[in-house]
Amino acid sequence: MDFSVVITTWNRPDSLAQCLDALAAQVYPPEAFEVVVVDDGSPTPLDERAVQRSGRNVRLVRQVNSGPAAGRNLGAQAACGEWLAFTDDDCRPRPGWLAAMKRVLGTHPGALVGGVTINALKTNAYSQASQSILDAAYRYFNPDPENARFFATDNLVVARERFLACGGLDVRFRVASEDREFCERWLAGGGRIVTAEDAVVDHFHALTFRTFCRQHFQYGRGAAQFHRGRLGRLRRDVSFRWRVHDWLVRPVRESPNPVLAAGLVAAWQLANTAGFFWESLRLPYRDPRPMSPTNLRN
Structure with missing residues (x-):
């Protein structure tokens, strides 16, 4: 199969x-x-x-x-x-x-x-x-x-x-x-x-406005877990934020409601950042998950 x-x-x-x-x-x-x-x-x-x-x-x-x-x-x-x-x-x-x-x-x-x-x-x-x-x-x-x-x-x-x-x-x-x-x-x-x-x-x-914000709050929480697990410390990926903002300009302009679309980009940033820092305050240190010893090269 x-x-x-x-x-x-x-x-x-x-x-x-x-x-x-x-x-x-x-x-x-x-x-x-x-x-x-x-x-x-x-x-x-x-x-x-x-x-x-x-x-x-x-x-x-x-x-x-x-x-x-x-x-x-x-x-x-x-x-x-x-x-x-x-x-x-x-x-x-x-x-x-x-x-x-x-x-x-x-x-x-x-x-x-x-x-x-x-x-x-x-x-x-x-x-x-x-x-x-x-x-x-x-x-x-x-x-x-x-x-x-x-x-x-x-x-x-x-x-x-x-x-x-x-x-x-x-x-x-x-x-x-x-x-x-x-x-x-x-x-x-x-x-x-x-x-x-x-x-x-x-x-x-x-999605509704409420579930949109909740979704990206949860994504922020997941990002905090990811960075803590990978690095042993919390770090925001600033370059990612700036590049993504640049690439969202066109979808916002082409949206049937550019004002709403721009507002949702702002809401995404706020919700995601809030989730990241909320999780960082409650997240105890944990060791990164060990990488598998299996060689995955083709």
């Missing part, structure tokens, strides 16, 4: 159903991939019969609410495929998603491969602003598609054996940045990260 698509979900059965519909429409041999759904302790447990719709190779595993990192690790352990394909329950991979990933893996079989994520809620200013921020972050971290540095786990493929050998995701990152930490550890172990430009998922993450 080529792929195990791993999805961690919490209390979003309708979004999950649409994600599974998108996976059922993959232009890829159905016998060559499976879907592993991890229910992260939803208040109303997922109905296994609803998940295992006819014609789908879908398995459901459950865990006590432990966060997405633990859920993805559990899904990886349960998986049967050669490669793990991570996505989120509010994402809908396009029909050629797995085929595009396989093409890139054909030339880079040992690499971690990230695809393209597109905000599907164009009329939601908060969702669009959040996606623009992620796009700017990718532009900063991944100027060379053949030697990228970071991809989020909503559109990411990695060899299962290498993922497990590298230690999986760090479950101490409960709120955010577990994917960034994993990418850093992957590169430190000699691994490579490449881009699959044609591996596209549409993201249907509806």
Whole structure:
């Protein structure tokens, strides 16, 4: 089996159903991939019969609410495929998603491969602003598609054996940045990260002003954990902030409501900074997670 698509979900059965519909429409041999759904302790447990719709190779595993990192690790352990394909329950991979990933893996079989994520809620200013921020972050971290540095786990493929050998995701990152930490550890172990430009998922993450601010507050918390774990001290990446601001000028100008878009960029900075410093005040020192001794070079 080529792929195990791993999805961690919490209390979003309708979004999950649409994600599974998108996976059922993959232009890829159905016998060559499976879907592993991890229910992260939803208040109303997922109905296994609803998940295992006819014609789908879908398995459901459950865990006590432990966060997405633990859920993805559990899904990886349960998986049967050669490669793990991570996505989120509010994402809908396009029909050629797995085929595009396989093409890139054909030339880079040992690499971690990230695809393209597109905000599907164009009329939601908060969702669009959040996606623009992620796009700017990718532009900063991944100027060379053949030697990228970071991809989020909503559109990411990695060899299962290498993922497990590298230690999986760090479950101490409960709120955010577990994917960034994993990418850093992957590169430190000699691994490579490449881009699959044609591996596209549409993201249907509806946000309000309140949830937008909460999301980026949590990202700030995750950033504090990341920098403390990596460096043994807290440090803000000033160059990242300035470059991302420059790259957000065009999306703001092209927005249907530039004033609102500019306000959301300011709100992002405030919420993210608040989360960073809130976490730094409550975060005890912890040693960085040891890098895996496994040689990940191709």
